[in-house]
Amino acid sequence: MSSRSLTPSPSRRRPLRRLLAVLAGTLAVLAGTLAATPAAAAEAGTLAAPNFKAPYACGQRWTYSHHSAEVRRALDFVRADGGSTAGAPVLASAAGTATRHYQAGGAGNYIVIDHGGGWKTYYFHLASFSVASGAWVGQGQQIGTTGSTGNSSGAHIHYEQLYNGVGQNIRINGSALAYPGGYHQYYLTSDNGCGGGSSFMTWGSGVRVRADAYLSSAVVTTLAGPTRVTVVCQKQGDTVNAEGYTNNWWSKLRDQGGFVSNIYIDHPDAKLPGVPNC
Ligand SMILES: [Zn+2]
Numbered sequence: 001m002s003s004r005s006l007t008p009s010p011s012r013r014r015p016l017r018r019l020l021a022v023l024a025g026t027l028a029v030l031a032g033t034l035a036a037t038p039a040a041a042a043e044a045g046t047l048a049a050p051n052f053k054a055p056y057a058c059g060q061r062w063t064y065s066h067h068s069a070e071v072r073r074a075l076d077f078v079r080a081d082g083g084s085t086a087g088a089p090v091l092a093s094a095a096g097t098a099t100r101h102y103q104a105g106g107a108g109n110y111i112v113i114d115h116g117g118g119w120k121t122y123y124f125h126l127a128s129f130s131v132a133s134g135a136w137v138g139q140g141q142q143i144g145t146t147g148s149t150g151n152s153s154g155a156h157i158h159y160e161q162l163y164n165g166v167g168q169n170i171r172i173n174g175s176a177l178a179y180p181g182g183y184h185q186y187y188l189t190s191d192n193g194c195g196g197g198s199s200f201m202t203w204g205s206g207v208r209v210r211a212d213a214y215l216s217s218a219v220v221t222t223l224a225g226p227t228r229v230t231v232v233c234q235k236q237g238d239t240v241n242a243e244g245y246t247n248n249w250w251s252k253l254r255d256q257g258g259f260v261s262n263i264y265i266d267h268p269d270a271k272l273p274g275v276p277n278c
Pocket of ligand 1: 070076
């Protein structure tokens with residue numbers, strides 16, 4: 001069955017894959033060899049940060065600051081385009097699993113999104129929640145509304161990016177933001193939810209990307225290992241049977257310019273939520 005490895009991504013959620021991985025590990029130990037592949041795959045996963053986008057709606061311009069009493073490497077955002085900060089939709093900066101939290105006298109109502117691979121984002125002081133706790137959210141999906149709950153002197157989004165629990169310098173679309181001591185020195189216009197696609201991880205190795213959603217379509221490129229991809233849309237094509245799964249949905253990848261079977265997108269659903277049909 002091809003050169004694909006049975007090594008899934010670190011954030012696998014499918015019991016069958018876990019079982020296969022356990023079996024593979026057991027076999028490797030029985031054979032007296034320690035497989036190098038799982039460690040290499042885990043390492044590759046930790047390096048792949050999501051392509052985070054601004055935590056507010058497409059086209060809106062906000063200003064941001066960091067103050068010395070701030071926890072970790074947070075930035076506080078307020079609107080700077082004439083619109084109201086209070087009540088503005090708060091959007092997921094990348095896809096993941098959202099959980100609700102509350103901390104009186106601190107973060108207030110807040111959401112944590114687990115993006116997998118050790119990456120999380122925090123959104124504090126929400127006026128209200130827009131998703132259930134434990135919900136999977138797509139990039140650009142509304143998760144709450146901007147407010148001033150908890151220890152806050154006015155409506156703003158307190159936003160953080162953490163890797164393995166440690167606050168990181170915030171990057172949006174791959175570019176590091178400044179850490180000014182006050183507002184109206186730096187501004188950021190959001191392209192989140194503008195229709196540019198949703199971020200996912202693939203799993204497996206030697207995964208073929210094809211010109212169309214059919215096994216007869218030309219191979220345009222191959223994903224060597226787990227890869228962060230941007231899915232712009234999905235459609236039904238040839239049914240693929242691989243790695244113990246059967247699925248006829250395919251995802252169109254923005255940066256690779258072709259389609260990959262949804263079997264290799266690291267999400268438990270056959271049809272990805274929050275992704276439009278092609
Ligand atoms: Zn803050």
